[in-house]
Amino acid sequence: MLELLRKNNVVAGLLAIIRIYLGYTWITGGWGKITGGGFDATGFLHGAVAKSTGEHPAVQGWWAVFLENVAIPNASLFTFLVMWGELLIGIALILGLFTNFAVLMGMVMNFSFIxxxxxxxxxxxxxxxxxxxxxxxxxxxxxxxxxxxxxLKSKLVKKERPEAKTPIEV
Known part of the structure; x- marks a missing residue:
């Protein structure tokens, strides 16, 4: 199954469709936040912290501590990262550029939202x-x-393997 996923051209086509769908979802979310002019993550962050208390909390305590001590004090940074992160992830997935990194960063954002x-x-x-x-x-x-x-691989290989230099004779 792994070899089919990694080498088959038909699967590559299906993955391109999935990749473009994911990219479209990300790009529309990010673009809406950027052009809407009113997106601010502060309310979302405070709402998440509020969900960490009560009889059946939806947010775990350790995550609420992170949100209170890191995310909320830096809400403007997180607002920027969410807006532009969603847009850039979407663009990368649609273009199929740095696909694995883009989908990994998208998954990190999705897990953060969950x-x-x-x-x-x-x-x-x-x-x-x-x-x-x-x-x-x-x-x-x-x-x-x-x-x-x-x-990029060709450039990286050239840097890792410099041409052999002859020793200087004394």
Whole structure:
């Protein structure tokens, strides 16, 4: 199954459809937040912390501590990261550029939203993202990864293997 996911051209086409769907979902979410002009993560963060108390808390205590001590004091940074992160993840997935990194960062955001007590489509996006992530390079085969990854590998190999130098004679 793993080899099929990582090497089959038909699967690469299906993964491209999944990748583009995920990208569209991310890009529309990010674009709406950027152009809407009123997105601020502060209310969401405070709401998540409020869900960490009571008889049946939706947010675990350790996550609420993170939100209170890190996210809320830096709410403007998190607002920026969510808006632009969603947009850039969407663009990367649609183009198939740095696909594995983009889907991994999308999954981190989805898990963050789930940890904060949001259900929505996050679980579905994580599940689809797992297939894209496990497929590796095959997920970006019909995208810019087809050109970018070999180019970067060739540049990296040249830096790792400098030409042999002859020792200087004394």
């Amino acid at each position: 940890f904060s007590g949001t259900v929505s489509t996050n679980g579905q996006m994580i599940l689809l993202g797992i297939f894209v992530l496990v497929a590796g390079a095959n997920a970006g085969k019909f995208g810019l990864d087809r050109y970018a990854i070999p180019f």
